Amino acid sequence: MAKEEKKAPKLRFNGYTNDWERKKLGIYVPITMGQSPNSKNYTNNPRDNILVQGNADLYNNRVLKRTFTTEVTKIADRNDILIISVRAPVGDIARNQYESVVIGRGIASIKGNDFLYYQLEKMNNSGFWKKYIAGSTFESITGKDLKSSDIYISNHKEEKSIGDIFQTLTKTIQLHEDHLQFLHSFKSFLLQKMFFDNDVPPLLRFNKFTEKWNQCRLNDHAIVTMGQSPNSKNYTNNQTDKILVQGNADLYKNKVLKRVFTTEITKTAVKNDILISVRAPVGDIARNQYESVVIGRGIASIKGNDFLYYQLEKMKNSGFWNKYIAGSTFESITGKDLKNAKIYTTNSDEERKIGNIFSSLTKIIQLQEHKIDSLKKLKQFLLQNMFI
Structure with missing residues (x-):
């Protein structure tokens, strides 16, 4: 027996009990597939036509003014829904906030209301388009696929x-x-x-x-410990083992991520120690929120107060460490460079x-x-x- 088609969503406003109706997107609303202008007609002149070619031209569900063109191929009008049809991430959508934009082959425009806009967002979030792009070496959905896609409408x-x-x-x-x-x-x-x-x-x-601040070396003001990586054969996925912090991938929002564990203890950092990455991206910092973690060679630990923590954050933001890593094929700072870094107290x-x-x-x-x-x-x- 064929599975009964779902006719209404789980959650509805009071007073609505009617069944929803399935439609083909291309039959329900007009769809325009993009066509790229000749690249010789691209410009940097904002007085020319805005060109929307793909994800790089969209930001926060709006069009970015990035590239312009003197050649008009296919256009999208104000409030048209723009959907990425070629190149990842296929299915991402935006609203065109300008009177008119030129759309390249990576974009399709759809005329639809907010209900359709958010239904397309839901379809994208749910992986709806994956069935069209699976196995493709060049991620895209065709105009035929887009127009024949099932949507559901109500009153x-x-x-x-x-x-x-x-x-x-x-x-x-x-x-x-x-x-x-x-x-x-x-x-x-x-x-x-x-x-x-x-x-x-x-x-x-x-x-x-009003007193003058003092200049000193980081190592003269705080204890700095350079990390030492355990043997990789001692890495585990067992959360009862020691947390291993090896580099930036183990830091998130200024805290330690539980990602890799180890049975071998080399160098450690204790709770509230400042952890700083000494490999790319150099200078990222975090506070260790655990009793103790093992630190690998991509990390150093520093014992310091909040004043020092935020001074180090400011140094990172200002590009302080760039002078140490310039010209290096492997972005890193040495223990000597770190300990000799100039700070103020x-x-x-x-x-x-x-x-x-x-x-x-x-x-x-x-x-x-x-x-x-x-x-x-x-x-x-x-x-x-x-x-x-």
């Missing part, structure tokens, strides 16, 4: 209600992301102004602190106040990131359950 009122809730949720996420970007920019500004910058004293200080009260403000700001950023993650998870849940 106008329900479609509008669903489109509105996702549009509101998307705008809320965007506002929170904008605020997060502001917080990151504000933190970068404070890092630049509250620490020495190229031997220039800090421009921004708390009241009552002040009295404990000022260090504590500076450390506290950055620690508080970092926690606010983490809370904002958590809020955005929660909103995105809610959106994914609703996409999964409010569409067929």
Whole structure:
């Protein structure tokens, strides 16, 4: 017996009980497959036509002004849905916010409402397009595949209600992301102004602190331990063994990732030690949140307060380590370079106040990131359950 076709989503607004209807996308709405202009007609002149060719021309579900053309082949109008049809990631979508853009062969445009837009987002998230691109050496979906794709429609009122809730949720996420970007920019500004910058004293200080800061070598101010890798035969997947931190891949959002384990203990870092990568990307830092971890040769540990932690973050952001790695075929810094690195210190009260403000700001950023993650998870849940 054939499986009965699902006729309605799991989650609906009150008052809607009608079955949804299956349609072919190309029959339900007009679709235009892109056609690339001749490359000799590409320009850098913003007064020419905006050219959208693929993922590089889209950002945050909007069109980026990146490339322009004097040749008009196929176009998409304002509010058309743009979907990537050629080259990974196939199925990603955006809204065209301009009056008109030229679309190249990596893009198709679809005329549709918010209900259709978010249904296409749900289809992409669910791996809908994989059946068309499986086994292909050049990831793409054809115009025929796109136009013959099954979608589901309801009555106008329900479609509008669903489109509105996702549009509101998307705008809320965007506002929170904008605020997060502001917080990151504000933190970068404070890092630049509250620490020495190229031997220039800090421009921004708390009241009552006027004394001169002292310059010293990192190793004179804090204990630095260079990592030593265990023998790879002692690596394990057993979480009861020691956590091994070998490099940047074992750090995430300034914390240690439990990724690789080892039965051999070489060099260790204890809780709250500062971990710094000494291989590409050099200078990334994290706080060790575990009682003890083994550190490999791509990592060094430093015992230091929050003031030192954020000074090291500022040094990384300012490209401090570039002078040590320039010309190297394998991006890294030596133990000598790290220990001799020039830092600045002040009295404990000022260090504590500076450390506290950055620690508080970092926690606010983490809370904002958590809020955005929660909103995105809610959106994914609703996409999964409010569409067929």
